[in-house]
Amino acid sequence: xxxxxxxxxxxxxxxxxxxxxxxxxxxxxxxxxxxxxxxxxxxxxxxxxxxxxxxxxxxxxxxxxxxxxxxxxxxxxxxxxxxxxxxxxxxxxxxxxxxxxxxxxxxxxxxxxxxxxxxxxxxxxxxxxxxxxxxxxxxxxxxxxxxxxxxxxxxxxxxxxxxxxxxxxxxxxxxxxxxxxxxxxxxxxxxxxxxxxxxxxxxxxxxxxxxxxxxxxxxxxxxxxxxxxxxxxxxxxxxxxxxxxxxxxxxxxxxxxxxxxxxxxxxxxxxxxxxxxxxxxxxxxxxxxxxxxxxxxxxxxxxxxxx
Numbered sequence: 615x616x617x618x619x620x621x622x623x624x625x626x627x628x629x630x631x632x633x634x635x636x637x638x639x640x641x642x643x644x645x646x647x648x649x650x651x652x653x654x655x656x657x658x659x660x661x662x663x664x665x666x667x668x669x670x671x672x673x674x675x676x677x678x679x680x681x682x683x684x685x686x687x688x689x690x691x692x693x694x695x696x697x698x699x700x701x702x703x704x705x706x707x708x709x710x711x712x713x714x715x716x717x718x719x720x721x722x723x724x725x726x727x728x729x730x731x732x733x734x735x736x737x738x739x740x741x742x743x744x745x746x747x748x749x750x751x752x753x754x755x756x757x758x759x760x761x762x763x764x765x766x767x768x769x770x771x772x773x774x775x776x777x778x779x780x781x782x783x784x785x786x787x788x789x790x791x792x793x794x795x796x797x798x799x800x801x802x803x804x805x806x807x808x809x810x811x812x813x814x815x816x817x818x819x820x821x822x823x824x825x826x827x828x829x830x831x832x833x834x835x836x837x838x839x840x841x842x843x844x845x846x847x848x849x850x851x852x853x854x855x856x857x858x859x860x861x862x863x864x865x866x867x868x869x870x871x872x873x874x875x876x877x878x879x880x881x882x883x884x885x886x887x888x889x890x891x892x893x894x895x896x897x898x899x900x901x902x903x904x905x906x907x908x909x910x911x912x913x914x915x916x917x918x919x920x921x
Contacts (some may be wrong), residue, residue, distance in 0.1 A: 620888055624737055627714055628731045637836070638735055645809030646842035647733045651832030654728050660719070661831040664792040667719045668748040670712060671702050672748030680791075683852050697758050698799075698848060699751035704855065704870060706746040706894075710877045717880070720746065723790055723857055724893060725886035733834045733861050736786040742784065743893035744860040744868040751800050751854040755845035761802065764845040766815045766824060768808075769860055777812025778840045785839035792855035792863025797826035802835060802856075808842035815842040827846075864898070873898070 621630075622902055629635055633653060642649040654660075671682050676694075679687040686698070694700035704726060709717020723729065724743060733741055754763055767787050770778050778784065795801040803824045807817070820842050827835055837843060839860075848854055872894040881887045891897050 616919055620739065620892060622734070625731065625734050625739075628727075629735070632728055632731055634728065634731060638732070641732070641736070641838065642808045642834055644722050646804050646806070646827070646835065646843070648727060648827060648829045649834040649836065651830060653744065654832065654834050656724060656832065660744040660830070661792050662672065662718045664723075664790065664857060665738060667708065667712075667716045668702070668705075668750070668855055668857065669853075671705065671708055671748065672750050674712065674832055675702050676700075680750065680752075680853060685852055686750075687803065688794050695757065697763055698754045699763055701747045701749045703745065703747050706743070706872065706876060706880070709880055709883075714879075718883070720748075720857065721884060721890075724859065725838040726891050727883055727886075728834065729788060729836075730836075730886070730889060732788075733786060736783060736836070736838065737861060737863050740770055740784075740864050740892065740896055742863050742864060742865065742866070742868050743835045743870075744866075744871060745870055745894075746859050746861045746872075747857070749789075749854075749856045749858060751845070753849065753851055754800065758847065761821070762803075762844050762845055763847050764823075766803075766805070766812055766817075766820045766842050766844040768842055770839045772814050780810055780812060780838075780840070782863075783809070783839040787837055787860045789837075791829055791831050791833045791835065791837040792857065793853060794829075795826070795832050795854070796828045797846055799852075800846055800850075800854045801826040801828055802843065802845050803827065804837065804841055809831060809838035809840040809907040811842075812840055829841050832895075843867070861893075868895070 627847050629638055637647040678690055681687055689695055705720040708720050770788050803826050805820050819844045876894045884890045
């Protein structure tokens with residue numbers, strides 16, 4: 615059975631049209647690149663809309679209160695309180711659970727043309743959304759030891775046969791920055807060229823070579839699934855916020871199962887519904903449902919787009 619293909623323009627032409635050539639080269643060379651706000655295709659209000667939406671979801675899920683300048687106002691239990699950070703998941707469902715005003719920014723992120731082109735470069739024309747998450751981080755408690763709050767790691771499953779491929783990674787990731795990132799603000803960090811190792815981080819080398827990714831709000835960080843990365847402790851007040859999303863090749867198991875769970879209304883208002891269907895595996899002919907004692911591929915019918 616052949617997989618139905620999206621009608622996509624040639625990738626090289628898309629990279630040129632979107633002026634992404636230098637970022638693609640840096641990504642291939644270093645294992646990570648930062649696409650600046652003026653290249654992402656989003657307007658100047660993106661970061662503000664993203665912050666409002668992410669904090670609305672975080673407050674609903676935790677019952678806590680968060681302030682951009684003051685950080686986490688309420689004391690949280692468990693690991694979140696101990697380390698000063700946590701993430702919320704399945705943000706693509708936010709429109710279903712919190713209304714379209716909250717959900718639209720997360721829906722826009724996953725079909726953004728720049729993001730799409732970069733993932734096509736990393737993972738091929740057919741790839742899946744593995745996670746749709748957001749990160750909330752505040753000043754790291756003094757009780758937490760060490761320079762990192764997110765330990766250095768690679769996103770490729772450690773159980774995958776090694777060495778992991780450099781040119782055709784199994785997974786890749788993105789971070790959309792909703793606040794300015796600096797080392798003291800608890801920035802994302804990585805080890806340049808570590809994706810070429812094709813293995814999990816080696817210590818103490820990885821810790822010694824980790825560098826901060828310092829960039830303004832609205833920037834898009836793209837990185838290879840074998841790149842060693844983590845984050846530094848946050849030494850400043852206020853919040854560090856981001857939207858992130860692991861993606862994978864079609865033969866890799868996504869961490870979240872979106873198939874059949876994304877609302878028809880979400881597809882209907884999407885700027886790129888066919889791509890979103892692919893990300894959610896709605897186009898996958900190999901996944902089957904039991905119907906009347908036999909197995910048959912489900913048929914998905916999308917509603918007409920809103921006018």
